[in-house]
Amino acid sequence: MVNAFIRVTDREKKKQKGRQNSNRDFSLDLTVVFPYIAIFMLFFSTGDGIEGLRKWILFAEASTAGGGGGGGFWSYYSVVSPSGIAIAVTAMAGIALAATIVYSRRGSLKSPWALRKRKYALQPKQWKSLFTPDGKLGDGGVKFLKKVRSGVFTPTNCDVCMLNRYDLNSSKEERDSIRRQKRKEFERLRKRCRQILKRVENSSTVKETAGNNCNEDSEDLSQVVDSSGLEDVDSGRRSTEGESPMVDDSENSSKVKETAGNNCNEDSEDLSQVVDSSGLEDVVSGRRSTKGESPMVDDSDRPPRGQSHQTLVSSDSDSEGGIDKSEITCEDNSPGETESSGSDTSDEDENIPLFASEITEENNIDKDDNSSASRIKSRSKSHADEDFATWQRIIRVDAVRANDEWIAYSSTQALVSEMKAYQLAESVGLKEYDHLEPCRIYHAARLVAILEAYTLYDPEIGYCQGMSDLLSPIISVVEDDSEAFWCFAGFMKKARHNFRLDEVGIRRQLNIVSKIIKCKDSHLYRHLEELQAEDCFFVYRMVVVLFRRELSFEQTLCLWEVVWADQAAIRAGITKTSWGRMRLRAPPTDDLLLYAIAACVLQRRKLIIEMYSSMDEIMRECHSMAGRLDVWKLLDDAHGLVVNLHDKI
């Protein structure tokens, strides 16, 4: 125990020294804080014991409202050994310790981020204590967000989901209901992906009578699309690419075309029918909606095909209505109204003949499309000149080269059996993974499954390189595919704008970074102007993949979690006044990431002004930051920028 205190004290003293050396204005201000201080020593285990490290964490817990130097208590958490939890409160020693660690700056307490070194994952018991008996977060999630914002978590399944998926005011029952219903939606998306792969197989069997195995080649899809001459895909391509057959040509497409040519016309008729009746048309319809040729709304009364099948599926229309309705409910993110989802629980075990069930599936898909269509109908349309086949190919290219940093953080996934990994890979049509070990094949296959489903869910964005970087940390933490998918979809609600073809989203973000720098440091900004770099293009990658390439896996999750907490607070309408009680003086902002990026540029102002004479050099500096960033310093600086500038930006 005593030993432990000495360690903390030493560290804090060191830190204090460091701070004073760095010309920052700190002074000890005990008089204000002293009476309010209580010290907690918490010993607990992370349970996994991966690093076997002793981690010291401290954080400030907010108390009552209080501006400059108001009350509060400081808690010290430390991870000692995997032996459970022991709590000790030692007031005297604590006061002595507090003297060394409580700083004040201009009369007010400093952000606790500045003092944080390590994070820990909330223990189940602590996590539970945040909730009321009916599974709601107490005080609308304020306490929860406050903890996350001050950086006391290492993300876990629970809080990643809470931050990205669910309403902070939702009860457990409501969340369970959403979970069930969203799982079905995800399964439908996956089924469509599988159908597309299967169609390909079927059509290649028709063509070549080779009887190839299922999932033979994901690229075959493009053959089907190509040779069937689906108007939308083709016209889209023509309009953007001229004559050359670029996007969709896969290895065998010419072969298939030849065969189609040699065979009788019926064959190719057949093929296009195969394609038509598959989920492909939905893909196409999704694409159509992004082309700007026809407004999204038109899509909703689109398919004559659906009508022609109406008699066949009339028995299912009720449940479809249920799905549709609940879908909309979910989009509104108001889990209080999810009772309609009860109607579709029944179709889970329905025993429908294959053909009929397929049509049902398609109709459901139509509904899904329509709802997602209405979801994005107000957004400006961009011309997507890529298609599902291209996305499929690139997703697989990116999935197999996802790195293995996550392995240390997900022991269960790291130990996945070879068979399970291969099975999953086969089911999603992933190949060319020879050089990977089973857990990485498994990881890659999960990436494929979720990213592919996302392209169907959000066909306007589809897949864009960088998205696998965003998903990889999420699936490492969230082990269930459906949960992970919806967390990702929630995450992407904001991040998707970065990937828009018309670049509106990314330009807006770069503009904000530029503005922050301009407001904070006009000298640096002038220098950037001289180099014609004031558009801040050099931070492009940071914006697109949210620091994923610059920070380690753990750092990334820490940063993202704090960013998510801010966004969740805004979604939940937690106002500035409620934050007043939280010591974090910075109000939550949707753009915390951009402040962090600006902070990271500002940290290098001297170097940039004195040493760099072209945008290229600044870009190189930005691209070589990997492993050199302190995420807590970054957040602290970002926080400072928010405090000073959020009214101006």
Added chain:
Amino acid sequence: MAYKVDHEYDYLFKIVLIGDSGVGKSNILSRFTRNEFCLESKSTIGVEFATRTLQVEGKTVKAQIWDTAGQERYRAITSAYYRGAVGALLVYDITKRQTFDNVLRWLRELRDHADSNIVIMMAGNKSDLNHLRAVSTEDAQSLAESEGLSFMETSALEAFNIEKAFQTVLLDIYQIIRKKALAAQESASGTGVPQGTTINVNNMSDNANKKPCCST
């Protein structure tokens, strides 16, 4: 753009690396500039660049090589970087037919956005995976001929032909620049003829033969 700077290097040549996602552009770059190869190199977001200084015909040339994202989506951003490029390495993957079929499209990108005199080398990468080959050398050669490109098969993994491909591009660029410089001088002396006296004409043609510099 070819900048001539007095110190450090004689010329700075900007070269772009283009081609479909996953063909190995980033590894070609890391092999050439750092002699490194990484099987799991991540996708390039936007653009990245690296430089290497080397000797071309006795001149110190700094090659500034811009590695671009392969995906269509990033095209608007990456094509801005074609500006000022004097050379391009257009990469496809010999094991993926589609990446070769897309070469024509990349050529069009270059024609639309890059300098018309840009030197283009087509590189069939991953030649180490010969057993998975989907594009024959003959096909590639005939395409290169019909489009007027240089062509080489390369392997970033085995460091095969990477050096040679860049050397060839840089040499071509250098020769074009020299030719241009000479042509500029000749045209300068050409316009000098009608204006000058007979004595001047002699002087100028003398200069043109001796010194590749117009400091008369």
